[in-house]
Amino acid sequence: MKIAVAASPEVAIPTLEYLRASEHELSLIISRPDSPVGRGRELTPTAVSQWATANGIELYRPNKAADFDERLKDYDLVITIGYGVLLPEYILEQPKHGFINLHFSLLPLLRGAAPAQRAIIDGLTKTGITVFQLDAGMDTGPIYVQTEHFIKPSITSGELLAELALLGPKAISQTLTAIEAGVIPVAQDHSLATSAAKLGKAEAQISWSDPGQKIVNKILGFAPNPGATAKFRGEVLRITKAQVTEVTLPVGEISLVAGSVHVGTATNAVELLEVTPAGKKPMSAAAWANGARFTAGETIE
Secondary structure (H helix, E strand, O other): OEEEEEEHHHHHHHHHHHHHOOEEEEEEEOOOOEEEOOOEEEEOOOOHHHHHHHHHOEEEEOHHHHOOHHHHHHOOOOEEEEOOOOOOOHHHHHOOOOOOEOOOOOOOOEEEOHHHHHHHOOOOOEEEEEEOOOOOOOOOOOEEEEEEEOOOOOOOHHHHHHHOOOOOHHHHHHHHHHHOOOOOOOOHHHHOOOOOOOOOHHEEOOOOOOOHHHHHHHHHHHHOOOOEEEEOEEEEEEEEEEEEEEOOOOEEEEEEOOOOOEHHHOOOOOEEEEEEEOOOOEEEEEHHHHHHHHOOOEOOO
């Protein structure tokens, strides 16, 4: 089949590599326009745009859905992976077999922009990937293939996404075979749907009055970006790794316990493992504590 892929993030690359080496013709990459990155806000192409350029594949970067032209009518199929634009039906109908999407959850669970992050935040022990036919809704189309994947304890959302991305090539291969064989995808049970909305900055703030495990789930789910945050001595502290301990402390109290940094919660204390102080690079919590020199009874907000 003649295939185009609409994608932006790095998690699409394992599937792109599979398609490039397959019997199918991958001849167009659609990605988001360059966006400002880092402190200097330098315009930077997406990971997928960089991959397309490096591999000599035509790259198309419309600013919005309304900017799409009719070139997709020449394609058998378009595969989307984290593209980030909700496309109207008149675009979805252009390719011979329409659009399919590789989504990082077991639909209808966790529909939306942050399924791996929400799986960890919600304390799930199992997730997976789904390949489904795109329709005009948000992750509502019928399903071709699903693959389950267990969530390891203490894994961050970035690490989980990297694992799920490696499941993509096989699932896409199975789906392409099914489409060529005329297999009809299975409708989702919409009554079971849950949401995986994009992570917001306000939501990133940790509340130390929550139970310890809920706090750790948030820290891991928000890592590496945008990062869960707290305030220490009036400055923002990003926390990217932590674990629940057997230690108990008053809510919000920060203390060195046997050389490790602990913070009190509504249940057991949380041990901070990796932090990023304002204006500095990521470091171990122990290294940060050596410079901070906590005072007895000091708190973190």
